Amino acid sequence: MNLTQPTGSHVTPPDARESGPLRRLLRALYAHPRRALVGLFLFVAVAGAFGGPVAGALETEGGFAPPDADSVRAVERIEAATGLEPSPGVVLLVETPPGTGDDAVDAAAGTLAGVEGIARADAAGTALDGSSALVIGTLEASANEEETAQAAVDAFAEDDGVEVGGGAVASLQLGQQIEQDLGRAELLAFPVLVLLSLLVFGGRAAVLPLVVGITTVLGTFLALTGINELYGISVFALNLIIGLGLGLAIDYTLFLLTRYREELDRQGATFGAVVTTMRTAGRTVVFSAATVAVALATLVVFPMGFLRSMGVSGAVVAVVAAAAALVVSPIVFGLWGAKLARRRRNDAAEGRWYRISHAVMRRPGAIAAVTAAIMLVLAAPALRSEWTPVDGTIVPPGQSARVVTDAIDSDYDSTGTTPVTVAIAAGDGADGDVAGFASEASSLPGVTAPAEAVELGDGTWQVDLEVDGDPAGADARSVVAEVRELAEDSGTDALVGGPAADFIDQQDAIADSLPLAVGLLVLLTMLVLWLMTGSVVLPVKAVVMNALTVGVSLGAITWIYQDGRFADLLGYTPNGGVEPANFLIAAALVFALSTDYGVFLLGRIKEAREEGQPEREAVAVGLGRTGSVVTAAALLLAVAIGAFSTSEISFIQQIGIATAIGVLVDAFVVRSLLVPALMGLLGKWNWWAPMWLRRVHDRVGVSESA
Template sequence: MLSTLARTATRRPLTVILLWLLFLLLGFGLGTGVFGRLSDDVPDVPGTESELAEEYLARVDPAGETVTAVVAGEAVSDAALRAQVERAVAEVREIAGVAAVPDPYRTPGLIAEDGQALVVPVTFEGGLDEDAETDATDAAADRIRQIEAPDVHVSGGELLGRQLGERAQEDVKNAELISLPVVLALLLVVFGGLRAAALPLVIAVSGIAGAFLALFAFSEVTDISVYAIQVTTMLGLGLAVDYALLMLVRFREERRHTDEVVEAVHRTVAAAGRTVLFSGVTVAVSLTGLLVFPSVFLRSMGLAVAAVVVVDMLAALTLLPALLTKFGGKIKPARVRPDGEEGRLFARLARFAARRRIAVIATVVPALLVLALPVTGLTIGIGDAKQLPASTEARQLYDTVDEHFPPGTGVSPITVVVRPGTDPATAERISGLSGAESRELPGGATVVEIQPPGSVDGKAATDLVERIRDLRGDEPVEVTGVAARLIDFREMLAERAPWAALTVLAGIFALLFAFTGSVLIPLRTIATTLLSLGAALGVVVWVFQDGHLAGLLGAEGLGALSLTAPPLIVAIAFGLAMDYELFILARMREARERGEADQEAVVTGLRRSGRVVTCAALLLAVVFGAFMTGGFSPILQIGLGLTLAVLIDATVVRMLLVPATMALLGRHAWWAPRPLRRVHDRFGLTEAASAAEPPVPMKV
């Protein structure tokens, strides 16, 4: 397959380039339509109690969305301001699609005790189509914003999703403006020429287009989280640069052995292209763990990110060879060091780790375990507007209400659906809970709404949900609301996580065995990767959950991580770690096939891949760091987790722990039982040997 791709790219380079240009136009034309379809609601899990109760209420008691406005900054009793507010309320009530707007001056609880703020909730009719709801929401928001006061903010409902979508689009644009020039500058340092440095950016732009198209396609059938756009774009950009970097470094090496550009391209695709192919498949397999979860958000994220990975892989295997065929003749071959040994620093690190293998393992492993300790206290939450950047209107509304109103104001209630046939004593106990308000539904059911103490998903709220579920026993009573959905999401994660892990680990083991022919190398790889992943996630918990140094990132300790962060960090970081492992294993395998001894091959593998792995990790860190400038707490968490995972894995783990553990295993590292060896000989795929350079003796 790789030889076919290489031949196609070199025989018809212009055709391949034009096809990719068409893909780019689709991605940046049609694909960017996803920004208008983003949702801030991700914790829904089909089949859970909270979701079934929501669906029941939507059928028997359809209610429209609600947006909330806050007016603050001066005494709301001022006659001129009161006249403005009352006039605005009256006019909003007349807007088509608006169901109710209470008068804040006559409704208890809507004016702050300090008299410096008031709240105006606007409820829309249920059953409105998308266009009608959008028109009604915009008309109501625009009219309220005409009130002349120091602080007027409107958000919530359908309006919140659009506000976040616009902010996400702005953040992606800013991240690209920051990251692409920095990446180009670093590539100029790596390659020493603009032509070679620009090619990875062309592949990176293809990755971004792929991210937009993949998300747009999935938005046709499911909700797409506002956070998905940043995650898929940063990964698409980062992996594209990674793969292009690997291919270009190999192309420059092959140019040392041939003056024919087409032949160098074929050799590059046959050698490094196989690594890219395996890497892309491995990253995609790492993301299949997300498909095990019934959460629509996690499944759509897994599929979308996997689609982006495939686009990056195909761009590296088709578009880049076509570009090299047209322009590669002017890219200089890699320079040969006078002493004949490239990557001297990485060779020294590998030799040091091999000689001091016990000391290295005894130092690195405990250090990573210490960093991973906070993971034992990890908890997740849906969160509130504190997760949003201070410049978003939703956050400004939240801060204003928090400043002027008592804690818990505006917190969504816990909703209890008491179905017909429920024991009267049970229904009475639930209705008698503090702060409970009941109303009858068509069909004989009763809805009980209870205002939770504290935050919408805090311990007090979740404890109250658990108490209600204990009270109802086996009666036909269902609990929904934000806190109930969080509990159901946590239970779903706990139930499915072992199966997700088993699926991913089995797939990774099979792929690494096919690549290496060993059963011990996959086990060693998985163990060392879990160490770096645990360390990165532990730091994220320490910063964002516990609040240590969070201010340096423009965030604050929230007491819990976003429910989106841990599964995405684990799935994506695991795949990226496999990416670098394959870069190194490919070179080790190649050295062994040239006849080098096992420990010599380990040093040669690090010597020839260390620079690529280090540069790739640095470039990825730049990309992730650029996306962390947006200020969304879930993106900050994911960005920091992936940055740390990549840097720890590419430095401490791959440069020290890998050679130390390989030296400890010795010749047994490449061992496999005879039956599996026969299977690998028949079906396994290995890195093709390059135009050989002489093996470098290992100095131990």
């Protein structure tokens, strides 16, 4: 086998490459840019009109436990028997100054009971110092939680002596907080992005990422409007849509513009320059979008609605961003042409990256070893990460739901609710068996008080077990496991619900789905990279380097959030761990974007190699042509996504910070040092593939050469 011969180096005849509907569409966009802009404006207007309202229609509750989990089925069983939710959805914290007696509590309970969707309101305990009391509102099972929570908040809006909290109110206020955070993030990031775009793109070209970004975000909203009708999307996906949409829009347009400027120098402001740009950089954008989409789409393997929402939204954003860039860029090229040329050549920057690459490849083994070792050290904190459930501390301080949660934790012995709920299905005459099960469950370690079985009707019984500590803490989780084991041993049809059961079911679902998700992520990423390069070595190497980058980003959020660092600066409440869904989303997102930048660099290296450059020279030329562009794109994307570190919701912060760190490490460390070191070390073996696989690639792969 001649390893010096480039794989996939076949060249499609020009007529075949340039004929067909895609070329006709490209010519139409280029030749009639003003008409195309009118069509684009109409699309954006329609997308804004029909897709813009989707933000208010997204799911604001749940999504962190599998829909078929025992904990979810326990709730459904109780709701079916009673027509009521099993745990209070609204909790009032009522001030009880000396001399007021029960009047304030009775008045608050009466007002809450009159709220539509509230089935009943009951007093539920007094603070240790007597300064306040709790009133709990149970929702009808058929009630709209968001509307009921909003009605409860409105009912006490003028009453300074009552704070409104509870699970339904927390979900409502989280949704409202996300909208506020989005507005603040855009306000902070947008001026910075505009300034950086002016510096990086130069002059009127800075309009290009702005137009593509708006088209991407609104186009994604339009697509999700239809998807949301079939499958409920979580409101938390909004942050990902806007941050990733703007970031990818900047990346794709920057690479297209950079290549077009190169072709302007070679071919002038001709249609041929546009064709070459779209055939090379445009094709690479397609590969990039494919890698990002498949990486994020692997999140749909997990059964939790929150993760599936992020996976679907991320995949749609990647596809829409690529489509928008590939449509808008030819329009702008046709409209302004030579006016987009570089004011000054970027030879200095290209030369700098070219020299860095050759310097690295002079000692590739040492530099690869040192770089990998440092990245492993930075990734080490991720190995000691502790997963913690979503709890009341996720609600920002100052929100009424958080005020109620904090007051209950500090001022009350018990909330009046139970962290572990057991729903038992039993036939007629099973009173004794159910009572015996309740007695055995009450004697389990961690249960603090005897529990009775309450008949709900339709052969359903409910047992509420009081457990000390956090509702989803270690004691409660231990009780859940023991109750489930007791039910299995006794043959009792018992389903266990509550926060601890939700968290256990979430962890079990992640553990069951993780091998398949990781396998698909690696397999699909390697498939796309093989189609692009024809090599089996480069995809494997890319996966390994991406894993290192992911480890560094996850290590950073473990070091910050689990260890409680910068809590005052970032405005979060440490809870001793990291929410597991954040871990998975951050990992998938960083992996996707690392592959994204790798695709651009490999595309230019492969092109230089197909032009006949020696191995190391091709690497240096590829890095010289992309180094400054990749670093600029990484900075812009880090600003776009990192802006969400300003969110007052801690797990949105975590995703933003992890992604920003991962993108910057990948651009400044991996692409600058590790990639040229490893490619220099392996030489022609970078492009190795079995002969039969090379023949397959010659038929189905593509060439990146112009």
